[in-house]
Amino acid sequence: MSDYQSYMKGSPLEVKVISARFGLPNSTSIDTFVAHDGYKGLAKAFQMGPEGVINEMKNSQLRGRGGAGFNTGLKWSFVPKQTDKPKYVVCNADESEPATCKDRPLMEYDPHQLIEGIVIAGYAIGAHQGYIYIRGEYRYLMDILDRAIAEAYARGYLGKNIQGSGFDFELCTHTGAGAYECGEETALLNSLEGLRGYPRVKPPFPAVVGVYGCPTIINNVETLCNVPHIVLKGAEWFAGLGTPKNGGTRLFCLSGHISRPGVYELPMGFPLRKMIEEVGGGIPRGKKLKSVIPGGSSCPLLSADEIDVPMDFDSLAKIGSMLGSGGVVMIDEDTCMVKVAQRIMKFYAHESCGWCIPCREGTAWLKALLDRLHGGGGLADDPDTALDASYNILGKSLCPLGDAAAMPTISIVNKFRSEFDEHVRLGACPYAGRGSGFGARGWGAA
Amino acid sequence: MADSQQTVTLTIDGQPVTVPAGTLLIEAAKQASIEVPSFCYYPGYTLQGACRMCMVSIEKMSKLQTACTTVVANGMVVNTQNAEVVNGRKAMLEFLLTNHPLDCPVCDKGGECELQDAVFRYGAAETRFVETKHHQDELKFSNLVYYDRPRCILCYRCIRVCDEGMDVNAYGIGFRGSHSEIIPNRGEELECEECGMCIDICPVGALTSGTYRYKTRPWEMEYTGTICNHCGDGCKTTLSVRNNAIIRANNRDHSGFNGEFLCAKGRFGWDFVNSEKRLTAPLVRHNGSQAASSWEDALDLTVRRLQGVMEKHGPGAVAVIGSNRTSNEENYLLQRFARTVLRTNHVDHHRTADFSTLVAALSESKATDRYATMQDLGEARSILLIGSDPTHQHPLLAFKIRQAVRDHKARLYIVNSADIKLALRQAATFVKLGAGEEAMAVRDLASGDGPEAIGSLREKLGGESDTIIIFGDEVQGDSIRELVGWGLSLPGNTRFIALGDYANSRGAADMGLLPGTLPGYQPLSSEAERSRYAAVWGAPIASEPGRNLRQILEGIEAGDIHALLVFGSNPVKTFELLREHLARLDLLMVSELFNTETTEFADVVLPAASFAEKSGSVTNTCGQVQAIKKTMRKAGTRSDLEIILGLARELGSPLAYRTAEDVLREIITHVPGYNVALPSLLVGRAVPTRPNGAPPALERNDLVISSHDTLFTSGTVSRFSWALNSVNEAKRPHGHIF
Amino acid sequence: MLSDDLKSMFDRVIARYPLKRSAIVPLLLFAQDELGYISDEAIEEIARRVEVPPIEVVEDIGYYSMLHRHPIGKYNFQVCTNVSCQLLGGEEILAHCSKRLGIGHKQTTSDGQFSLEEVECLGACCGAPAMQVNYDFYENLTPERVDRLIEELKANGRAR
Numbered sequence A: 001m002s003d004y005q006s007y008m009k010g011s012p013l014e015v016k017v018i019s020a021r022f023g024l025p026n027s028t029s030i031d032t033f034v035a036h037d038g039y040k041g042l043a044k045a046f047q048m049g050p051e052g053v054i055n056e057m058k059n060s061q062l063r064g065r066g067g068a069g070f071n072t073g074l075k076w077s078f079v080p081k082q083t084d085k086p087k088y089v090v091c092n093a094d095e096s097e098p099a100t101c102k103d104r105p106l107m108e109y110d111p112h113q114l115i116e117g118i119v120i121a122g123y124a125i126g127a128h129q130g131y132i133y134i135r136g137e138y139r140y141l142m143d144i145l146d147r148a149i150a151e152a153y154a155r156g157y158l159g160k161n162i163q164g165s166g167f168d169f170e171l172c173t174h175t176g177a178g179a180y181e182c183g184e185e186t187a188l189l190n191s192l193e194g195l196r197g198y199p200r201v202k203p204p205f206p207a208v209v210g211v212y213g214c215p216t217i218i219n220n221v222e223t224l225c226n227v228p229h230i231v232l233k234g235a236e237w238f239a240g241l242g243t244p245k246n247g248g249t250r251l252f253c254l255s256g257h258i259s260r261p262g263v264y265e266l267p268m269g270f271p272l273r274k275m276i277e278e279v280g281g282g283i284p285r286g287k288k289l290k291s292v293i294p295g296g297s298s299c300p301l302l303s304a305d306e307i308d309v310p311m312d313f314d315s316l317a318k319i320g321s322m323l324g325s326g327g328v329v330m331i332d333e334d335t336c337m338v339k340v341a342q343r344i345m346k347f348y349a350h351e352s353c354g355w356c357i358p359c360r361e362g363t364a365w366l367k368a369l370l371d372r373l374h375g376g377g378g379l380a381d382d383p384d385t386a387l388d389a390s391y392n393i394l395g396k397s398l399c400p401l402g403d404a405a406a407m408p409t410i411s412i413v414n415k416f417r418s419e420f421d422e423h424v425r426l427g428a429c430p431y432a433g434r435g436s437g438f439g440a441r442g443w444g445a446a
Numbered sequence B: 001m002a003d004s005q006q007t008v009t010l011t012i013d014g015q016p017v018t019v020p021a022g023t024l025l026i027e028a029a030k031q032a033s034i035e036v037p038s039f040c041y042y043p044g045y046t047l048q049g050a051c052r053m054c055m056v057s058i059e060k061m062s063k064l065q066t067a068c069t070t071v072v073a074n075g076m077v078v079n080t081q082n083a084e085v086v087n088g089r090k091a092m093l094e095f096l097l098t099n100h101p102l103d104c105p106v107c108d109k110g111g112e113c114e115l116q117d118a119v120f121r122y123g124a125a126e127t128r129f130v131e132t133k134h135h136q137d138e139l140k141f142s143n144l145v146y147y148d149r150p151r152c153i154l155c156y157r158c159i160r161v162c163d164e165g166m167d168v169n170a171y172g173i174g175f176r177g178s179h180s181e182i183i184p185n186r187g188e189e190l191e192c193e194e195c196g197m198c199i200d201i202c203p204v205g206a207l208t209s210g211t212y213r214y215k216t217r218p219w220e221m222e223y224t225g226t227i228c229n230h231c232g233d234g235c236k237t238t239l240s241v242r243n244n245a246i247i248r249a250n251n252r253d254h255s256g257f258n259g260e261f262l263c264a265k266g267r268f269g270w271d272f273v274n275s276e277k278r279l280t281a282p283l284v285r286h287n288g289s290q291a292a293s294s295w296e297d298a299l300d301l302t303v304r305r306l307q308g309v310m311e312k313h314g315p316g317a318v319a320v321i322g323s324n325r326t327s328n329e330e331n332y333l334l335q336r337f338a339r340t341v342l343r344t345n346h347v348d349h350h351r352t353a354d355f356s357t358l359v360a361a362l363s364e365s366k367a368t369d370r371y372a373t374m375q376d377l378g379e380a381r382s383i384l385l386i387g388s389d390p391t392h393q394h395p396l397l398a399f400k401i402r403q404a405v406r407d408h409k410a411r412l413y414i415v416n417s418a419d420i421k422l423a424l425r426q427a428a429t430f431v432k433l434g435a436g437e438e439a440m441a442v443r444d445l446a447s448g449d450g451p452e453a454i455g456s457l458r459e460k461l462g463g464e465s466d467t468i469i470i471f472g473d474e475v476q477g478d479s480i481r482e483l484v485g486w487g488l489s490l491p492g493n494t495r496f497i498a499l500g501d502y503a504n505s506r507g508a509a510d511m512g513l514l515p516g517t518l519p520g521y522q523p524l525s526s527e528a529e530r531s532r533y534a535a536v537w538g539a540p541i542a543s544e545p546g547r548n549l550r551q552i553l554e555g556i557e558a559g560d561i562h563a564l565l566v567f568g569s570n571p572v573k574t575f576e577l578l579r580e581h582l583a584r585l586d587l588l589m590v591s592e593l594f595n596t597e598t599t600e601f602a603d604v605v606l607p608a609a610s611f612a613e614k615s616g617s618v619t620n621t622c623g624q625v626q627a628i629k630k631t632m633r634k635a636g637t638r639s640d641l642e643i644i645l646g647l648a649r650e651l652g653s654p655l656a657y658r659t660a661e662d663v664l665r666e667i668i669t670h671v672p673g674y675n676v677a678l679p680s681l682l683v684g685r686a687v688p689t690r691p692n693g694a695p696p697a698l699e700r701n702d703l704v705i706s707s708h709d710t711l712f713t714s715g716t717v718s719r720f721s722w723a724l725n726s727v728n729e730a731k732r733p734h735g736h737i738f
Numbered sequence C: 001m002l003s004d005d006l007k008s009m010f011d012r013v014i015a016r017y018p019l020k021r022s023a024i025v026p027l028l029l030f031a032q033d034e035l036g037y038i039s040d041e042a043i044e045e046i047a048r049r050v051e052v053p054p055i056e057v058v059e060d061i062g063y064y065s066m067l068h069r070h071p072i073g074k075y076n077f078q079v080c081t082n083v084s085c086q087l088l089g090g091e092e093i094l095a096h097c098s099k100r101l102g103i104g105h106k107q108t109t110s111d112g113q114f115s116l117e118e119v120e121c122l123g124a125c126c127g128a129p130a131m132q133v134n135y136d137f138y139e140n141l142t143p144e145r146v147d148r149l150i151e152e153l154k155a156n157g158r159a160r
């Protein structure tokens, strides 16, 4: 549809599983899909039976690609088997985590892969209805998906008695209208019910009480796209692609100060340094790296000396950060980290749903404080106050958005403290007029 | 709901606590007298987990947990005091104060604000917030409700009480994040029942009352707990008085069976007491027009005329119409005065429910333990409502019905000829009738004949137990007997409520403001009861049967009744009495708060004290007695008790009571069913009565008529309430969307 | 007035859910696509169709950042300034748009043609700096590209 192709640049280091069909001509059409192993996973799933599929999923070590990294098969196994209530599959296509743009190509170039994954998920848990919750800004993707869904119905991959299996499944898209918080699973459920996107108190978890009070699994687009491959090629193969407990590959979105920004499919556990230097082509203009956001703006930032880490959930947790949603942002030496902190907080303050006190009041306060500090009106206590206020949000909000706002801030203040003090001392931003912006990509500055 | 069968034992701050399984941690702590602070938690309404004030630390859990959403578990070890918890609370308060204006000295809630209290108790350090606060002007949601966004802490209590408690749903939330605010349902305005529950439940001064705001400080007022004078439900309310004027009414300590509830009339409609239109001096008619006079002259004239009439026409020419708003003591005294001093049994009042037949039917069936109380209703599992529209006529009763449906999954069965709101929104089954078919429906229910809808309702109720049956004035006389007979055949402990209007309709009937009925529903025709009361009163009781209200009015028209004493009633309006008829009277004396259609024709008008200006007791529609307490004085007025005692004295038959309590003691001792414990009453309890008697059958079918009041009307007095008339909704027809 | 097309679309969308109110947000967005904003009439109509009091529809409008109650320009420039874009000049693009269009954040040109809005991450991080004009993405922006786009929109009504 757009310039988008320009960032599926490709790299010899890629291992293509879910992006394998992206380059095919007419890749969105069901014919192309079927000609390239499409809907074979579904056929196999029908042979394996629901239990078999869930076991395969558990063993594959597929962990949720939405951010939290929970074992997908395990999550499915929490759905009650014996219940009078209908069950639902909800695909989380809200993709709003800053620096993340990987679900977009999955839906743009291979919509049937997602549909197949959703139908298998529905079969595994005994659901007969699915919804794809797409952020409102992705209208063109909704159109692509709607067309693909219509094709799937026409060919008997959706609807009644799918491929003669006796299994029925309905699927449709649902649009959001601008709210990051609606990516949080329980807020998403409320939004899907036509309510304001406020999170729900957990427990009960959605697997037991989800949309319309019924058992529901919610999975990210990328997570679901992996499902047909796991079913088709087996758990062992999939687990073998990654590191222990981190099966498969992952779409990493390289952005910021990087020579070859783009979306790359790399195995789980791929070394970050190699990702930056070899896949992304290093930092432009020969600049030095200062910091990396490893998985979307909710993750604690890494300093340049922390990049010798395998990109999987457990390794990043070990060094106090998170793999998150796969958005990897490189930040070069010319960048003001106070400004980064300020911009990140501006986002969370804007997106806080406002339900609980620490997140609502805390993010607004921190935003005002960081605005003032970056603008030159900083007070000596500000960096400590910012830290303290962040710690006061951490672990106390109703949903993880509060943590998502606190964690990057804490990491930036702690790791780049001198820049904060420098702002206070100078009463101005020491980076004013320096490199960041257009210059960073080698274009003439505005 | 907690399953009371099983219990769970946990440790809170080192103290073992045993509570029913399913209990929330915050409630378990409360039972152990350990205070866990909260703003958004409100018992009975949905959990929000929003304010995060209730966070406690639980062993084996890495993060603090909200006590309001955590269900207790065996062996749970909870700490509500450690440094992490204390710091967490402080942090929440510091966050809240970032945008909260520090205008406590002028804020209505100053001194009774939950945020202020929490900051005082748990501290919020010195705020480190130096940014500019969001400012926003105060908004007027209605004449009675104002909203100050900066003070709002977004606990969502107002939204829940309006939605879950009131089923009005007039509030929502606008915008997002720190810009979030409470929004009303009609653009910039509220369209609702104007109950003001939102104001009361607001922990801070964000929602304020149009009648109270900026008037005073909480510590400058005196507080008196009493009973609302409007409808027959009997809500407890605290009147706040400064400089001898009521400034506010709210159920401050949530005592009484109404808990946090008050409707618009209870919360705002007391202002008639302060009205400039109150009568403060007696009026006496001279040469055709009324003029102010002294109390002495007014009583003197009344007595002279009375004596004249009695001499000329005999005692049967005098009649008395009592009130359904005055106290039990006054009603008891009035009928005694009529029967032993005036020696007439022509006493009646505007009956709004046929309590007599309910008492007769239950007494005959030896089922006088089957009067349901307001509390019973809130906990009911099965309710049958026939006729009436409680949402408008019995706001508390409707609230209790909703509570039963919400908290106890009660099945509500409704039989009504109108699409009342409870039927459309709360009922499990609604049998819609044609106009005036309620009595027929009762007959069908009782007989098992009739249309299919009634048959299936009968069947459903047969599958319930402990049903509470509630009925309005549509069911009276024999229909009540049929209903009771059938109701008692249903499984379990069926109980009944007859719906009467105004604060003391029930008390008027209980106290014998009825021609053929002595106090406690004892028949006047019974020789034994007559002599029992005659002994108590030290005077004989006339045995000639009295005239009922219709007969009194007919008597006036026919020229048989020559003197009429009216206390707190407006028969000219209620019974459409013609002015020519009244002109035939030698004496019309009216004791009233205001000029009415009836006082207009009076020879003597006596300015009466309102409920706020006297003590005594009233009985609600369920038969529960509660004390009313004197709150203030109104110069120039006298209570009906004083008036009656004065008249008796002037007539040469002084009655030996000095205070209302003297009368009450006699009632307790001598009126069957009223042997209530005086101390209970005086500490503010609602004491149920169990009348047992054989009152005469309902004489005719045009005696019992409900006023069909709305949320904003209450007979005469509501016409003099600024608050009740100031809201737009008062002008809307009945049965509007809310 | 809502068009018949829109109304029949409403019916189709509502039919997808076991609970009618689920359709509120999609219906609001589709109504806005047609009307340019959400009118009182649209609120009443949607509330009626999904069987909720209008205030619940109003609550949703306040929550979702793409929904607005007042008309905006024919072309809504939504410039992302979130980190990935910021690092590569998103703020400069915003400033440039503002200068060229003569309007600020959430403002509309007097001829009703253009509106400008600073928005959060659009999911175009690898094509930063990026913006959306209505639903169309424009990525790897430079001030020159923005200028060209504005000219083309003025001349042809749309641009590629």
Ligand SMILES: Cc1cc2nc3c(=O)[nH]c(=O)nc-3n(C[C@H](O)[C@H](O)[C@H](O)COP(=O)(O)O)c2cc1C
Pocket (backbone or CB within 6 Å): A063, A064, A065, A066, A067, A068, A069, A070, A072, A092, A093, A094, A095, A096, A097, A180, A181, A182, A183, A184, A185, A186, A218, A219, A220, A221, A223, A224, A399, A400, A401, A404
């Ligand atoms: C504030 C917030 C925003 C989120 N946004 C998204 C999102 O845009 N897309 C997504 O897939 N998951 C998002 N998540 C994660 C979801 O809550 C949930 O964990 C995920 O959809 C589960 O799917 P998975 O197990 O396949 O990852 C978000 C979580 C939070 C706390």
Ligand code: SF4
Pocket (backbone or CB within 6 Å): B228, B229, B230, B231, B232, B233, B234, B235, B261, B262, B263, B264, B265, B266, B267, B394, B395, B396, B397
């Ligand atoms: S419900 Fe009746 S008693 Fe209660 S406040 Fe309202 S009018 Fe008064």
Ligand code: FES
Pocket (backbone or CB within 6 Å): B037, B038, B039, B040, B041, B048, B049, B050, B051, B052, B053, B054, B055, B066, B067, B068, B069
């Ligand atoms: S009382 Fe528990 S979060 Fe408010």
